[in-house]
Amino acid sequence: MGKSNLELVCECDSFPYYVDNRAAYTENLKKYHAFRVNGYDATLGYILNSVVEKWPWPKDHWVIDSAAQTVTLTTPADATPEYRSQVVDESISEAVKVNAFEVLKGWRNERYPVYGPGGEFLLDMERCASPLFGIVSYGAHMTCYVEDATGLKLWIPRRAKNKQTYPSMLDNTVAGGMCTNEKPFECIVREGVEEASLPESISRATIVARGCVTYSHIRDARAGGEIGLSQPEVEYVYDMKLDPSLIPQPGDNEVEEFKLLTVEEVREALARGEFKPNCAVVIIDFFIRHGLLTAENEPDFLDIISRLHRRLEYPLASH
Incomplete structure (x- = not known):
């Protein structure tokens, strides 16, 4: 059949629904860290724990909170989308250098946007990296x-x-x-x-x-x-x-x-x-x-x- x-x-x-099975939804979230940008009270995507552990995060712009299971991009309060994008690009480049992830081998030279509350444009990134961050x-x-x-x-x-x-x-x-x-x-x-x-x-x-x-x-x-x-x-x-x-x-x-x-x-x-x-x-x-x-x-x-x-x-x- x-x-x-x-x-x-x-x-x-295929991502579980909270209203269908709260226990399954909560258990599934344990597999991920929430991707956030400082200054914005919103989860922008979910990053798989194994990705967080394997990524060579530059410490000057990223805060990894294992207890809260968050990965936060930290830039100055007046940072522009272009600046945030540059920081993310540098981080992706570091991952490419050490051959950290298979998906990054499918480089597209296309940019995918990331939006904050109210549809504010926060940054963009290489398309093939977007699933690693779990962004929309x-x-x-x-x-x-x-x-x-x-x-x-x-x-x-x-x-x-x-x-x-x-x-x-x-x-x-x-x-x-x-x-x-x-x-x-x-x-x-x-x-x-x-x-x-x-x-x-x-x-x-x-x-x-x-x-x-x-x-x-x-x-x-x-x-x-x-x-x-x-x-x-x-x-x-x-x-x-x-x-x-x-x-x-x-x-x-x-x-x-x-x-x-x-x-x-x-x-x-x-x-x-x-x-x-x-x-x-x-x-x-x-x-x-x-x-x-x-x-x-x-x-x-x-x-x-x-x-x-x-x-x-x-x-x-x-x-």
């Missing part, structure tokens, strides 16, 4: 589809075999992380060109914003690198109905091929666990919005709806 839709959602939204990351995912007398068909890509994360798994038609100062719509248009060779002019005229999904994921071996890293995410969701004559084509080395699959074929692939976890969640959200997954045909409908929109326990920025 294959995976249920609720099992797929829980596989992505933001992205945009899009499902391209065609519709005819037989119903909907979805353009589904297979990730390249050599990708560091989730190699050879199925993905959403277009997806990507949002870098510092990037807006969701601009991100998905850019990714459409890069990943699927979608003409920018057509994308800008055709893409429809459909909300977002939120979840808090604990990375497993498929993600590449260290296991157990906390990865909370906000994914802005888009749809794009394509003319049958417009066929997505790989535009970079991240996708092997695109296939046009029927709804039933996509459902079967979901049940087999072929989709990258967060992409499975976006597909399920698509099915709900298009009336393919309903309270009448899905016994876990209400649980799925609530788990697709987790209230994250970190400061967030509205884009």
Whole structure:
């Protein structure tokens, strides 16, 4: 028997919920140190204890409190985001020098922002380091589809075999992380060109914003690198109905091929666990919005709806 839709959602939204099981939630938190910035009363992410122990923290800018299980970036009260970012970059560079973490081998030269209370921009860091700090990351995912007398068909890509994360798994038609100062719509248009060779002019005229999904994921071996890293995410969701004559084509080395699959074929692939976890969640959200997954045909409908929109326990920025 294959995976249920609720099992797929829980596989992505895998960080325990306090309201479901307080003991399990508390026990899970013992595995992490809270990442904080001095002057701000907020947890910005969760750093795995083994990462804290292994990291060569420069003592002039970091305070490690083992009793309170906190890692605090300490900079002057008037520090700018640029200065904080520089300090974090230097710390990451030290970790790279000693080959401390596998995830840092996937260097992207892309910057992910960190926000404080009220959405204040505090700093940014190299993308591949973000799971080590457990910060909230933001992205945009899009499902391209065609519709005819037989119903909907979805353009589904297979990730390249050599990708560091989730190699050879199925993905959403277009997806990507949002870098510092990037807006969701601009991100998905850019990714459409890069990943699927979608003409920018057509994308800008055709893409429809459909909300977002939120979840808090604990990375497993498929993600590449260290296991157990906390990865909370906000994914802005888009749809794009394509003319049958417009066929997505790989535009970079991240996708092997695109296939046009029927709804039933996509459902079967979901049940087999072929989709990258967060992409499975976006597909399920698509099915709900298009009336393919309903309270009448899905016994876990209400649980799925609530788990697709987790209230994250970190400061967030509205884009």
